Amino acid sequence: MLDGKQLLIRLTETAGGSGDESNVADVLAAATKSLVDQIEFDTVGNLALIAHGESGEPQPRIMLAAHIDEITLMVAKIEVGGFLRVAQVGGFDPRTLLGQEVMVHAKKSLIGIIGSKPPHLSSQEERKKAIPLYDLFVDLGMTEERVRELVSVGDRITIHRQTMHLLGNRMSGKAMDNRASVTAMAICLDELKKLRHRADVYAVGTIQEEIGSKGAQTAAFRYMPDIAIAIDVCHGETPGVSTDLAKKLGGGPVLTLGPRIHPKLFYAIREVAQQQNIPLQIEVSQGPTWTDADPMQIVQLGIPTALLSIPLRYMHTSVETLDFSDVRLTGVLLARFIAQIDAAFVEGLTCYLEN
Amino acid sequence: MKDLIRTLTVPSGPSGDEFAIKESILRIVEPHVDEWYEDVLGNLYVIKKARSEISEKTVMIVAHMDEPALSVIDIDEDGFLRIAPLGPLHAASLVGARVVFARTGRRGVVGAEHNVALKDLEFSHLFIDIGAQTQSDAMRDVQIGDAATFAYGFEEVGNQLIVGHALDNRVGCALLIDALQHAQSDYTIVGVFSAQKEVGSRGAKVAGHRIHPTIALVLDISPSGDTPKAERSSLTLGAGVAVKVLDATMVVSKKWSNHLIEAAKNVSASYQIEVAPRTTSDAGAIFLAQSGIPTCGLAIPARYVGTPSQMVSLADVTSAQQVLHNFLSLLS
Numbered sequence: 001m002l003d004g005k006q007l008l009i010r011l012t013e014t015a016g017g018s019g020d021e022s023n024v025a026d027v028l029a030a031a032t033k034s035l036v037d038q039i040e041f042d043t044v045g046n047l048a049l050i051a052h053g054e055s056g057e058p059q060p061r062i063m064l065a066a067h068i069d070e071i072t073l074m075v076a077k078i079e080v081g082g083f084l085r086v087a088q089v090g091g092f093d094p095r096t097l098l099g100q101e102v103m104v105h106a107k108k109s110l111i112g113i114i115g116s117k118p119p120h121l122s123s124q125e126e127r128k129k130a131i132p133l134y135d136l137f138v139d140l141g142m143t144e145e146r147v148r149e150l151v152s153v154g155d156r157i158t159i160h161r162q163t164m165h166l167l168g169n170r171m172s173g174k175a176m177d178n179r180a181s182v183t184a185m186a187i188c189l190d191e192l193k194k195l196r197h198r199a200d201v202y203a204v205g206t207i208q209e210e211i212g213s214k215g216a217q218t219a220a221f222r223y224m225p226d227i228a229i230a231i232d233v234c235h236g237e238t239p240g241v242s243t244d245l246a247k248k249l250g251g252g253p254v255l256t257l258g259p260r261i262h263p264k265l266f267y268a269i270r271e272v273a274q275q276q277n278i279p280l281q282i283e284v285s286q287g288p289t290w291t292d293a294d295p296m297q298i299v300q301l302g303i304p305t306a307l308l309s310i311p312l313r314y315m316h317t318s319v320e321t322l323d324f325s326d327v328r329l330t331g332v333l334l335a336r337f338i339a340q341i342d343a344a345f346v347e348g349l350t351c352y353l354e355n
Numbered sequence: 356m357k358d359l360i361r362t363l364t365v366p367s368g369p370s371g372d373e374f375a376i377k378e379s380i381l382r383i384v385e386p387h388v389d390e391w392y393e394d395v396l397g398n399l400y401v402i403k404k405a406r407s408e409i410s411e412k413t414v415m416i417v418a419h420m421d422e423p424a425l426s427v428i429d430i431d432e433d434g435f436l437r438i439a440p441l442g443p444l445h446a447a448s449l450v451g452a453r454v455v456f457a458r459t460g461r462r463g464v465v466g467a468e469h470n471v472a473l474k475d476l477e478f479s480h481l482f483i484d485i486g487a488q489t490q491s492d493a494m495r496d497v498q499i500g501d502a503a504t505f506a507y508g509f510e511e512v513g514n515q516l517i518v519g520h521a522l523d524n525r526v527g528c529a530l531l532i533d534a535l536q537h538a539q540s541d542y543t544i545v546g547v548f549s550a551q552k553e554v555g556s557r558g559a560k561v562a563g564h565r566i567h568p569t570i571a572l573v574l575d576i577s578p579s580g581d582t583p584k585a586e587r588s589s590l591t592l593g594a595g596v597a598v599k600v601l602d603a604t605m606v607v608s609k610k611w612s613n614h615l616i617e618a619a620k621n622v623s624a625s626y627q628i629e630v631a632p633r634t635t636s637d638a639g640a641i642f643l644a645q646s647g648i649p650t651c652g653l654a655i656p657a658r659y660v661g662t663p664s665q666m667v668s669l670a671d672v673t674s675a676q677q678v679l680h681n682f683l684s685l686l687s
Binding site: 017018019020042043044045046074075076077078085087088089134152153154208211214215217218219221222 | 580587588589600601605606607608609612627628629630632642643645646647648649
């Protein structure tokens with residue numbers, strides 16, 4: 001049986017920024033190769049784990065999309081003194097970057113820290129404000145000459161952070177967004193081994209979600225599924241955030257309803273959760289979900305799309321925190337839903353008028 | 356290359372009305388290619404078949420031929436033309452600029468209302484004076500919707516530096532023409548002189564869908580950071596062609612940026628890395644076409660982009676030429 005927590009730790013501690021996901025894809029492929037019939041990398045780097053359904057009838061095709069990239073920084077300029085100026089690849093909250101340990105993926109892997117001007121030397125005005133990314137820099141503790149030898153503009157910088165267990169099922173680390181969902185997708189494939197399913201499953205680790213959901217769009221075009229489900233993280237409840245914007249850690253998977261979501265898919269997944277006694281939280285979106293669901297819905301002739309999310313606190317920081325039970329239940333719910341899909345259900349997704 | 360670039364900066368090419376520049380490009384490339392055609396967006400496609408018949412692989416090289424322009428939105432009673440920008444232009448950099456209308460060749464200058472500080476200047480304060488006395492006088496030469504582009508010469512400054520009004524992206528077009536004339540590849544080369552880059556890479560998007568090549572390469576300009584208090588960028592004029600790693604539209608996969616870096620090393624050409632989070636290119640639109648297209652890019656660093664006097668180093672152009680030829684010859 002798949003050890004989900006171990007896989008999550010391995011995935012979160014692997015570096016894989018948008019456009020540079022191959023290490024994460026390799027970890028995922030190794031962990032799931034015994035669970036699927038076929039593994040496929042496409043030309044732009046998406047990883048598809050393909051599990052065929054029972055042969056016979058024409059098979060419904062279902063695509064799962066969990067993005068494998070994480071937000072990173074990139075070396076934009078090497079300053080006098082060997083300090084590195086950085087650009088964003090995906091959206092870190094710059095307020096949380098000061099004082100972080102980072103890994104610069106140069107000719108060698110180099111540990112650095114993120115610094116800025118000390119408070120003692122800042123004006124009263126400057127001290128009131130958070131330090132913008134523009135004024136931050138990475139200090140590698142080396143001479144400028146040595147930095148220029150080893151580091152090049154364009155090198156990646158990731159947060160250097162070990163994933164840790166908190167009490168109970170809680171875990172904290174970097175890149176839980178979205179390796180939590182990648183883990184849930186692997187758990188789904190593991191569950192599917194124990195179930196009978198007619199649908200062909202394309203579980204895709206998608207690239208470049210953090211810079212505009214790019215891999216999901218091209219993968220959906222390639223596989224043109226009958227159903228696509230994005231798996232991502234949503235905000236976990238914290239003080240100061242209203243309950244409609246944040247969900248309970250340990251309260252179960254979160255299912256989204258809104259214009260980017262096919263209503264019949266929403267109701268079908270909710271019904272499976274009820275049947276199987278899987279706790280489910282509901283999120284309502286009025287427009288973009290800012291996940292892989294958005295572009296997949298309008299690929300080619302259109303694809304019925306759903307979104308399952310895992311509640312996560314402190315999103316886009318180095319201490320993203322979640323409850324592993326939500327990860328596990330997301331995988332289980334996906335598998336149970338997939339096991340119920342048949343051709344008649346898929347056919348019904350294009351009928352809004354005749355119910 | 357210098358003469359080719361000079362020739363290409365003469366014709367006008369406002370986004371959406373690229374006729375004049377496209378005609379000039381076609382006249383130059385037609386003898387060197389196997390086939391050419393246009394599409395509904397106005398893209399010009401030119402095909403150069405692979406060295407051998409065996410390979411069905413294609414490389415699509417894209418250089419946008421359009422340039423930002425000024426669009427006439429009103430003609431007042433005294434014959435002054437009110438304007439809006441077509442593509443990324445800053446009002447403050449236009450005062451006193453000489454312009455030419457793409458449709459008629461009529462010339463004019465940009466004036467600004469008095470009493471507006473330069474930093475507060477918006478397009479609503481600007482107008483074009485074509486020397487007309489009255490509204491009806493002006494309307495004989497210009498109609499609402501006509502587009503004007505910069506009308507300046509081509510200069511050489513200092514050592515190896517050139518200045519012109521449309522080096523963005525006629526330098527890219529020149530590099531593409533040069534590759535079609537001289538480069539050899541086992542891939543079929545589809546050159547695309549793309550339309551409407553400055554208004555959102557609309558030509559490149561459909562070109563990517565139509566050709567769906569094995570690999571795409573974009574040739575464009577990228578602003579340098581080597582002038583006093585410039586926006587932060589490590590790009591420097593004269594330090595070689597820039598291999599695209601990141602711009603506002605995409606991140607290039609290491610596999611393909613490394614191919615270009617290898618090519619630079621093979622021919623001992625100097626090169627630098629482009630990390631330009633605020634610079635746009637056709638790359639992002641192409642990458643997303645169909646099931647995704649591996650896309651990379653070469654950029655020529657330039658000073659004063661968006662003004663009538665853009666500056667580029669010929670040394671960087673030469674380096675780009677060598678890298679591109681080597682990259683194409685090694686595709687297999």
